[in-house]
Amino acid sequence: MGDEDKVNSEHNGTLSDLLVVFGITGDLAFKMTIPALYRLERSGYLNCPIVGVAIDDYDDTAISKRFRDSLENAGEHVEHKVISALLARFSYIQGDFLSSSTYDRLRDVVSHSKNPLFYLEVPPALFAPMVKLLTEAGLSQRAKVLIEKPFGTDLASAKALNKTLHGLVEEDQILRIDHFLGKQPLMDLAYIRFANQIIEPLLDRVHMDSIQITMAEDFGVDDRGSFYDRVGAIRDVVQNHLLQVLALVTMDTPLSGAYKDIWDKKVEALRAVSSMDIATSVMGQYDGYLEVPGVSHNSQTETFFATKVSIESWRYFGVPIFIRTGKYLKVRSTEIRVVFKPAPELSYIKDVSTLPPNQMILRIDPKPALRLSICSKDSTGSSGRVVHMDLPFEEELGRLPMPYERLLHDALVGEYSLFTREDAVEESWRIVQPLLDGERNVVSYQKGGYGPKEARHLCKGHLGWQEPWL
Numbered sequence: 149m150g151d152e153d154k155v156n157s158e159h160n161g162t163l164s165d166l167l168v169v170f171g172i173t174g175d176l177a178f179k180m181t182i183p184a185l186y187r188l189e190r191s192g193y194l195n196c197p198i199v200g201v202a203i204d205d206y207d208d209t210a211i212s213k214r215f216r217d218s219l220e221n222a223g224e225h226v227e228h229k230v231i232s233a234l235l236a237r238f239s240y241i242q243g244d245f246l247s248s249s250t251y252d253r254l255r256d257v258v259s260h261s262k263n264p265l266f267y268l269e270v271p272p273a274l275f276a277p278m279v280k281l282l283t284e285a286g287l288s289q290r291a292k293v294l295i296e297k298p299f300g301t302d303l304a305s306a307k308a309l310n311k312t313l314h315g316l317v318e319e320d321q322i323l324r325i326d327h328f329l330g331k332q333p334l335m336d337l338a339y340i341r342f343a344n345q346i347i348e349p350l351l352d353r354v355h356m357d358s359i360q361i362t363m364a365e366d367f368g369v370d371d372r373g374s375f376y377d378r379v380g381a382i383r384d385v386v387q388n389h390l391l392q393v394l395a396l397v398t399m400d401t402p403l404s405g406a407y408k409d410i411w412d413k414k415v416e417a418l419r420a421v422s423s424m425d426i427a428t429s430v431m432g433q434y435d436g437y438l439e440v441p442g443v444s445h446n447s448q449t450e451t452f453f454a455t456k457v458s459i460e461s462w463r464y465f466g467v468p469i470f471i472r473t474g475k476y477l478k479v480r481s482t483e484i485r486v487v488f489k490p491a492p493e494l495s496y497i498k499d500v501s502t503l504p505p506n507q508m509i510l511r512i513d514p515k516p517a518l519r520l521s522i523c524s525k526d527s528t529g530s531s532g533r534v535v536h537m538d539l540p541f542e543e544e545l546g547r548l549p550m551p552y553e554r555l556l557h558d559a560l561v562g563e564y565s566l567f568t569r570e571d572a573v574e575e576s577w578r579i580v581q582p583l584l585d586g587e588r589n590v591v592s593y594q595k596g597g598y599g600p601k602e603a604r605h606l607c608k609g610h611l612g613w614q615e616p617w618l
């Protein structure tokens with residue numbers, strides 16, 4: 149976020165002059181939105197009034213306490229000047245989201261705004277009814293509506309939700325959030341790819357063996373049992389986060405930096421991805437999951453998922469993409485790993501075949517960084533070995549904004565490239581849909597490893613899953 153972002157620059161979206169956060173007393177607001185707004189205030193990026201709406205009665209004292217508790221929980225050092233400025237621009241409206249009187253009360257504030265931004269961080273069942281009530285109240289004409297995930301629960305419901313919303317507002321008034329897209333390394337990925345002659349030309353079937361995308365978590369579903377048990381890993385993180393990651397790794401160069409051009413290329417990339425197949429997928433459930441409060445005693449929900457997909461394009465034909473994610477794995481790590489084909493085994497460098505092939509790793513979490521693993525020769529002997537060239541982002545490139553800080557800022561200033569269009573959402577449901585329809589075979593796995601052993605076979609003929617780079 150640079151100074152130029154403070155004004156509506158080349159981004160061609162709308163500069164919002166009011167932010168209304170529906171669900172300001174909720175869990176997501178507590179964990180993410182309030183800290184993000186605080187950071188934006190501290191950086192001087194907030195220029196408009198903010199209204200929070202929820203059902204409980206909150207007076208100024210209760211709001212102030214909620215904000216301070218949230219910031220403390222986020223480990224934020226609270227500066228008096230900053231929190232005072234944030235609270236000064238904040239007001240609270242109490243009301244039921246399903247009652248038209250709430251929107252009548254909101255009208256007074258919204259009538260002073262040319263371009264309001266309505267952020268719906270509310271239970272997903274309320275997305276459509278709330279946009280309808282906003283529209284009936286005459287509040288949506290010049291507004292943008294920022295919608296949390298999940299957007300649908302399968303292809304049919306995502307299409308139905310899109311259809312309902314399109315009956316109320318235009319597609320370009322809707323911004324769908326996926327917080328992974330606000331992670332700095334994923335935003336930098338396009339730059340790293342397209343600004344480097346030594347990287348982009350190598351990302352093709354001639355040079356690449358495969359791509360591995362890993363999102364490993366070393367914790368379980370904890371207190372989210374009843375939510376997670378209805379969702380599972382595929383809906384929770386694959387359909388959205390990991391397919392967005394895949395689109396960013398494989399998309400072609402957008403025609404320009406305009407968000408619509410970027411969206412076009414991402415959708416094109418997703419359209420080329422094969423639908424996932426149960427035969428080349430593994431679903432697992434960690435031992436002890438059934439004892440988590442809120443989880444059904446005979447649950448078949450997957451807490452681990454691994455799969456292989458392919459891309460129907462001249463460029464990537466024959467390059468398998470391996471994707472895996474799971475709770476209670478050995479480490480917390482999210483990374484993209486490009487495995488290159490081995491160098492030819494010439495008599496001059498015979499031992500190169502004993503070394504792992506070159507790899508390029510983009511670590512998204514924790515500690516974003518880029519690594520190139522190359523084969524070199526040990527100066528004390530004649531044998532080869534693998535060495536790493538590492539670029540730690542924060543040290544080299546400066547402070548990284550948190551995803552919600554970036555996304556809320558972008559939504560406010562009209563930079564929409566990090567949001568998701570209807571066709572991208574529907575394409576990603578299309579890709580996972582066979583897994584939702586098919587007969588599921590969920591195998592158990594022990595905590596602290598890398599999921600069920602069955603997942604290892606997926607990479608047969610390739611390098612095999614690599615231990616994440618930590």
Ligand SMILES: NC(=O)C1=CN([C@@H]2O[C@H](COP(=O)(O)OP(=O)(O)OC[C@H]3O[C@@H](n4cnc5c(N)ncnc54)[C@H](OP(=O)(O)O)[C@@H]3O)[C@@H](O)[C@H]2O)C=CC1
Nearest residue numbers: 171172173174175176202203244245269270272296297298
């Ligand atoms: N929590 C998380 O970590 C994440 C959540 N999300 C998504 O964000 C959205 C919100 O999730 P989360 O914050 O966890 O949900 P919560 O249930 O914690 O919060 C929902 C908010 O909406 C309010 N609310 C609910 N129903 C009504 C109503 N009829 N009238 C007025 N207020 C109402 C709640 O008020 P009250 O508290 O008083 O009931 C609360 O402020 C969901 O779409 C979720 O999928 C996405 C990623 C992560």
Ligand SMILES: O=C1O[C@H](COP(=O)(O)O)[C@@H](O)[C@H](O)[C@H]1O
Nearest residue numbers: 327328365384385389482513551
């Ligand atoms: O959306 C979700 O993402 C988190 C992981 O996000 P991260 O930014 O902390 O890596 C995941 O734990 C959660 O189950 C899911 O709902």
